[in-house]
Amino acid sequence: MSHEIRERTTDPLADQSTLTSPGRRGFLRRGGAGAMATAVAALATPEIAAAQASATAPATGADNLPPNVPEWTRSLGGPTAVPYGTPSKYETKAVRSLYPGLKEPMSAYSTTPLQELDGIITPNGLHYERHHAGVPTIDPAQHRLMIHGLTDKAMIFTMEEIRQFPSISRIYFMECSGNPSFLPPYGKTAAEVAGLVSGASWTGVPLRTVLEHVGLKRSAKWIVAEGADGAAMTRSIPIEKCLDDVLLAYSQNGERLRPEQGYPLRLFVPGFEGNMSIKWLRRLHVTDKPGHTREETAKYTDLMADGRARQFSFVMECKSLITSPSGTHKLTRQGIHEIRGIAWSGRGKITGVDVSIDGGRTWKAAVLDAPVLSKALTSFRAPFEWRGQELMLMSRAMDETGYVQPTIEQLIQARGKFSFYHNNAIQPWKVAASGEVTNGRA
Amino acid sequence: MSHEIRERTTDPLADQSTLTSPGRRGFLRRGGAGAMATAVAALATPEIAAAQASATAPATGADNLPPNVPEWTRSLGGPTAVPYGTPSKYETKAVRSLYPGLKEPMSAYSTTPLQELDGIITPNGLHYERHHAGVPTIDPAQHRLMIHGLTDKAMIFTMEEIRQFPSISRIYFMECSGNPSFLPPYGKTAAEVAGLVSGASWTGVPLRTVLEHVGLKRSAKWIVAEGADGAAMTRSIPIEKCLDDVLLAYSQNGERLRPEQGYPLRLFVPGFEGNMSIKWLRRLHVTDKPGHTREETAKYTDLMADGRARQFSFVMECKSLITSPSGTHKLTRQGIHEIRGIAWSGRGKITGVDVSIDGGRTWKAAVLDAPVLSKALTSFRAPFEWRGQELMLMSRAMDETGYVQPTIEQLIQARGKFSFYHNNAIQPWKVAASGEVTNGRA
Structure with missing residues (x-):
């Protein structure tokens, strides 16, 4: 049994395409890959020699390792990562960032490092943030949700009671309505340009279930949702949406919400601008008209060319x-x-x-x-x-x-x-x- | 506009079912809900009064908050959770645990706290672990993957080169073959009973793509995969599986693998016992027969009633x-x-x-x-x-x-x-x- 050792390619995609790839030998001569190609070439000789030697018998573990075994294979590793694991120390770029130059990190946002990530799930530690009065520290045993207004009953729920309702999990994106703003500067990285979008699996109680539990009056048209943060962040949501796919969310990617994502309870309004998914949710006021709250008059409207404001631009478009x-x-x-x-x-x-x-x-x-x-x-x-x-x-x-x-x-x-x-x-x-x-x- | 304030229920599921629920007043009299119900009752009076007061006008944020506003609503919260967020300090139960009584946390495992989690995604910090020689600390710039044996070319890849191949993301479970063992004691919690299973979105290069790149000889029937840890953990995988859905995985739930999950590269073998998804992957030896390595002779076989061992029980059954x-x-x-x-x-x-x-x-x-x-x-x-x-x-x-x-x-x-x-x-x-x-x- 034998095999030929050929020169390694530096273009792993070349065989996947019908397009012509450059002469590999020529590429190496040009030195385009720089230090990386050199380092690999230096490593390749002994390993491929070992490969030739070991190819005559099936691998059986450590006995036939190549001679240049790295330090981490020669030694005992570190302990299990209990109680809660963290990323590799080498992943210094996969971090959230504040808007450059921002001095005050309370009424602020941080971006997901999209240029470092893969797939449709954002790790909880890297989900983008947007706060209007910082991140409150809420004791879940003390937290309450009140539902009142145009309902048959006014009710107050503990977290334990909310979690006893039938719950579902759904994978959704969340995006800030200002991702990005129309205005320059536009930023250098994907995170700086549009890092206020993330994806996660959200678990919670369909709001519809709880609204049916308290009973809606016929005149109920809107729900004004209010957060328990210092800004009492407040938005109005049409009742049709509340009865469709809105969640009273208590978990994100399997675990309880992170503090910066509304622990212990947030509204999750799929597909709508992120600020409507009220964090640290403490109150749902069922009304017959929108609240026209601070956040939907002074903010979160769109100034049009004729000087009028477009209001209630809820949906994050494609x-x-x-x-x-x-x-x-x-x-x-x-x-x-x-x-x-x-x-x-x-x-x-x-x-x-x-x-x-x-x-x-x-x-x-x-x-x-x-x-x-x-x-x-x-x-x-x-x-x-x-x-x-x-x-x-x-x-x-x-x-x-x-x-x-x-x-x-x-x-x-x-x-x-x-x-x-x-x-x-x-x-x-x-x-x-x-x-x-x-x-x-x- | 008015509404009736009724006594709150303690059974949020009652309206969801055709089954009869107990008299709520009677239940409260029996005191079954203990301290919780009492605390809520104490809180309910002023909040519901406030609800009555505010129900006459739409909510407009902080102006009409109930009088018992908690401290976290009266104050500025903490800063954004950069660079990398962590769970709430109240979530003390949502942690990985070692096998009780284990003294040496290197050749060890830790369990996912399933009884605290929701949905199909496990946060990376809580994905179960199993190590045979601890967790190596690997510099991704120094890490290499060698593929050799019954291939047209023997090749060595850097991490940068591997990540340049076309990549996909898939949500899969991973489970240890000993989850749980047949033997007592069986444990108290879901984590202790069967906490060696987790779910995640895995991103990587289909192994098939790389095998087509290096070229397989006709005699290629198995691949012996070897880890770069101190145990040089080694398993044999049938070539049919390698050409089906096996990944060279470099990301988990969007971010690069955690050290304890094989950083910077692991094999991911969907549906097969977890130990085959070789972590810290350094070598793929293409052979015509299985390696019969230490891990598939001394370990990971099933002793049958007649004294013979069932070998290559790869699939984790339903x-x-x-x-x-x-x-x-x-x-x-x-x-x-x-x-x-x-x-x-x-x-x-x-x-x-x-x-x-x-x-x-x-x-x-x-x-x-x-x-x-x-x-x-x-x-x-x-x-x-x-x-x-x-x-x-x-x-x-x-x-x-x-x-x-x-x-x-x-x-x-x-x-x-x-x-x-x-x-x-x-x-x-x-x-x-x-x-x-x-x-x-x-």
């Missing part, structure tokens, strides 16, 4: 974002690469994502990764070839209503230049001849 | 577990409760879960929560009524192959009493007249 390669990434070799990203729609399922590498002149369909769930992040990916030329990478998503993600020009045409929230425009990333990737709108 | 109510939980009121749990099968999708409250004499179908994914945890739930009598709660799952989860008696009949691994028997939980829940097999 959107997508390329997360790899994205700003501050660098292509270090020519050949086939993969565009990866996420798409989502507040109106239902994503039905397709197109990608372009030439700034929108030509498009091709990306592959959607299963599962494709309603009002959840959906992963997409598509191969592309880079030969050292400048590229402008773009993605545009479509949802099951037929809506297609717009360009920024189309958005400005529809809403004027003074709008702040609900910017779901196509985000371009520029690839320079050097391979460096930067924000195509900056 | 199973379910009631997580709420479960051992150490307590029913604090009579009325309608909800059984909640998880089901999974290494052979595909769960098609149904039955539950029993009378020790298996009668069964009824539970509701499965969407999404129901192949080789992933599936949530189920079913209401039941408790009137202070003794109950024996059970669940039994079925998968798309028609397999039905067995009883322990059926398993012992098939495999004898000396088997250790692959116990997927029905787990009973006993509810005492006091409401206390204990292990029905202990």
